[in-house]
Amino acid sequence: MPRPRSRPARRLPGAAQPTATVLLVDDEAPIRTSLGSYLERSGYRVMRASDGVEALDLLAAYDVDIIVSDVLMPRMDGRELVRRVRAGGTWTPIILLTQVDASYERVSALDDGADDYLSKPFDPAELASRIRAVLRRTRGSGQPLTAASRLVSGELTLDRAARRVTLAGRELALTPKAVTLLDFLMSHPGELHTREALLSALWGIDFASSTRAVDHRVREIRRALGDDATNPTFIETVPQGGYRFRAEVHA
Numbered sequence: 001m002p003r004p005r006s007r008p009a010r011r012l013p014g015a016a017q018p019t020a021t022v023l024l025v026d027d028e029a030p031i032r033t034s035l036g037s038y039l040e041r042s043g044y045r046v047m048r049a050s051d052g053v054e055a056l057d058l059l060a061a062y063d064v065d066i067i068v069s070d071v072l073m074p075r076m077d078g079r080e081l082v083r084r085v086r087a088g089g090t091w092t093p094i095i096l097l098t099q100v101d102a103s104y105e106r107v108s109a110l111d112d113g114a115d116d117y118l119s120k121p122f123d124p125a126e127l128a129s130r131i132r133a134v135l136r137r138t139r140g141s142g143q144p145l146t147a148a149s150r151l152v153s154g155e156l157t158l159d160r161a162a163r164r165v166t167l168a169g170r171e172l173a174l175t176p177k178a179v180t181l182l183d184f185l186m187s188h189p190g191e192l193h194t195r196e197a198l199l200s201a202l203w204g205i206d207f208a209s210s211t212r213a214v215d216h217r218v219r220e221i222r223r224a225l226g227d228d229a230t231n232p233t234f235i236e237t238v239p240q241g242g243y244r245f246r247a248e249v250h251a
Helices: 029-041 052-061 078-087 103-112 124-138 176-186 195-203 212-225
Strands: 021-025 045-049 066-070 094-099 116-120 150-153 156-159 164-167 235-238 242-245
Touching: 021 029, 021 052, 029 045, 029 124, 045 052, 052 066, 052 078, 066 078, 066 124, 078 094, 078 103, 094 124, 116 124, 116 195, 150 176, 156 176, 164 212, 176 195, 176 212, 176 242, 195 212, 195 242, 212 235
Parallel strands: 021 045, 021 066, 066 094, 094 116
Antiparallel strands: 150 156, 156 164, 235 242
16 A cells, blocks of 8 residues: 655656656666656657556655556556555546556456556557556546546446446346447547447457447447437547547536
């Protein structure tokens, strides 16, 4: 557990004024060096930790705006780090870096309280973009949507613990994959997600699957919600882009 701060949190020294402080956690020194340098060039102040134990020590002593952590690490892995941070009542946003072929890690990451995840290997520019998106969602909003137990958009409610979806008080019959997809879209409102990204994040890399699986689940959700694809209230199709949850969402 993070130890209580015995003194006011410190900001790292530096003449520049970065947009945010990123805590980068990875057990591989070359990744900490190269990725950390890229994020610094992108305008972030970067702190580095080799595993979850070292990360908790830094979090107890310094103010951090966002955590980017690998999942597989010695001593304390990324998922346990998420659980420890959330158990301490801290809602610092967290992005986990997961293995490409481990779809269960992605679902578990959200259940544990992570705000987003990115599959390895990835383009550092995409990580920088994810960091910006997560910070926009979470800054000044208290508990982030990805950590909320319930998501509400108008008359639509998703109870994450019970995996129940209701519309105007009526429970909807949705398949587990449809609920998982709706959960992801609602917890990232206003963000555009390609079919490939949704397939990778929620289904995992499976050559027996195709992006049609995403389209099928979107149609299932729309039928249940009575959402018109040509004039949607909830899920918008962006031609040549993907899908976006367009309605306002709150915890």
